[in-house]
Amino acid sequence: MREKTVYVCQTCGYEAPKWLGRCPGCGAWNTLVEERRSARPAKERPAAPAIARPVSLAAAAARPPAERLRTGLEEFDRVLGGGLVPGSLVLLGGEPGIGKSTLASIAAARLAGAGRRVLYAGGEESEEQIRLRLARLGVEAADLYLLADGRLDALQEAVETLRPAAVIVDSVQTMRHPELASAPGSVAQVREGTAFLLEMLKPRKVAALLIGHVTKEGTIAGPRVLEHLVDAVLYFEGERYQQYRVLRAVKNRFGPTNELGLFEMTESGLVPAEAPTKLFLRERSEAAIGAAVTATMEGSRPMLLEVQALLVPTLFPVPRRSATGFDLGRLHMLLAVLEKRAGLHLIGHDAYVNVVGGLRISEPAADLAVALAIASSFREAPVAAGDVFIGEIGLSGEVRPVPRLSARLAEAARLGFRRAFVPPAAGGRPEGLVGVEVRTVREALEAAFGR
Template identity: 50%
Template sequence: MAKTKTQFVCQNCGYNSPRYLGRCPNCGEWNTLVEETIADEVPNRKSRVSLGGETAKAELIKDVSLEEVPRVKTSLKEFNRVLGGGVVPGSLVLIGGDPGIGKSTLLTQVSGQLGSKGRVLYVSGEESATQIKMRADRLGVGGDNFYLYPETDMSNIREQITTLNPEFVIIDSVQTMQEPDITSAVGSVSQIREVTAELMQIAKTNRITIFIVGHVTKGGAIAGPKILEHMVDTVLYFEGDLHHTYRILRAVKNRFGSTNELGIFEMREDGLREVANPSEIFLEERLTGATGSSIVVSMEGTRPILVEVQALVTPSVFGNAQRTAQGLDRNRVSLIMAVLEKRANLMLQNQDAYLKAAGGVKLDEPAIDLAIAVAIASSYRDKETNPSDSFVGEVGLTGEIRRVNRIEQRVAEAQKLGFKRIYIPKNNLQGWTPPTDIEVIGVTTISQALKLALA
């Protein structure tokens, strides 16, 4: 009898090793190598065959037909915009998020809305049909085209898709699905890779839109090999705080639209409700007359949103000053504080600094630099900023304020929400006419901006 061959596979990155290692040499994670049986090589691998038995063939690019494929729109405009304008037929969409954040709730709502466009097959490996029905009743979701199928075996799922021939399929979740030909455990790297490959084949050869739910690791990344995100067309992250009602749907990869798009929802008893104007929510609890506060007009994909940047600067009790940031990059905060100390004569080296972006949103674009600098200076000098002021601009290491993109949209958003003044880079004043209802002030250096904003 032949000896069974095994190998150790990293569950984080998919690295293979003939022996056990405590630390993966490829990704550096500890205790992620799991022993798996090496399956015999199958000489005839699966080719791309549609459910009707048609195989792909080579053809001249000039002979490829470009028939117009309209996007399918749901009733959730925020969901449509994050996807780039609607659901693309034949696409493979991966949605990741923390446990209990609302991934199944979102897809159940979307499934009910897509039922009016075609047949929907909801495949669940974590819940029974009764449990999904209870959630659907709570959300007011139903219809004649909404099918439930509690199953984890991919051969049975493919057979059910062949029989039903749906336009939309939801897989909840990919970590619970298994290929019977693969001997490794459910949720392993090999299983996730093969399951996703088969789902991609089904989606591309039959123009069936497939949504995949993916679990996340402690670090917040989608569990499984990184190739999982490379294989799919769109990667969405569903984020939020379990103790608050707001949820953020963020696109980090999209072959059919803009990346870094943002959709905001509110979790209610009857399901998710979209937030049409998130800027008002981020600003509604702002205190008037508070120091260490500034408003930035940030771009999230194609949408401008106004967010309050808060700073608290206090004398350091210990030898080394602390730098803490929530929703902002800590390295960016340290860089801006160094510029303020060198170019604006603020003695910050013996000051602790705590900064956050209010509302739980994450800001990472260069245009937020000026607002961070103004908030830090406001807290340090204990001078409040004007409640009707907003700030946009990138701060350079020499103290200059550099131009940013989409300045017209940013100014228009600030004007719409009633702000009277906005500070922008002076070079951004060229080539367009500012609106008359808001005063647009161009600044060239950080010292000039602080003198005007904290006068």
């Protein structure tokens, strides 16, 4: 059995015959790690599928679509686009302790409770540890099988024996490919192991949920090709010590991307959050200084969020700017626009912006709410409790249109808001909601606070 030594980049998977300080593939420094590989044959490999033949689009459209595997967790099925597709690989990533295994366990139990045979393969826990976690969650399902083995050939044998409808792999970084001598979690193991699962499960129409670790930067550990191999990539987000968790889809071949699901961590495990659209406004005070509400779109769902701002005189030559849940670069831009176009002298103040509830706003439709919250804190004047602010702000101070405004306004009207500050020519308004069209950020400040 011959062995050879290669140096593999832990970021992009580039292979080099000798160690290099900088990876030629991605340019990262000190990411090449030594791996020893052997040419030993695999004990078993997935059976080679039959050679595919071309099929006309009309013939393919005539076939009945595959029935999705619904877990019964409404928020989880929503993010997936209606449930797991047979033969699909879904990658679930998140920080340690955020609840990935808990979510996967509940989904597996729901599927097994609906009469689907499910195999839970754990490479980092024993059968007793998995059983204890399921018992804590109150899971009792006869069709849920446990496999505490990190070898992929053992997983293949179990799949061939049980013929399950779905497989949970916890986690993909702990699985060991039979052909590779490198340690579990290395780039080669993760890449080849995922390809092994792809070749084994897709021809058998077995849905797979792969749990993945994340790096300190928040991305899924392993080569970037890992996210290209799977059909969907989900991120489980939230603070470990907070009550709510967010499930977000960043890639989905069978459903919408950027969809969002909300869960609440309780003593009995994760449960879908009730009334998620008004979840983050429950403890909002009526007339708080430095707070404004905006309506953002998370996939197909409008969400109303409160943005808070605090401005204090600085003690340093360069004012401090800090943002939680909002892009820091965009905060710098909004402060410059308010200084130049609205006449607010903010250069001598530290600025802090926070999105309540732990969510992160990534779209520019929240610009107007952030600007009003900053102005409210600067002027020590509260924003009216029944106002909602929707609009993007340009560098010349103009308020620009945003997509799907009607859905945002309808949700604001449903939650009892009375006025909506929107860009001009924004169309109709829902009943009970007064539209205030503002062309510039200066007009918005005058309409909200008076001259």
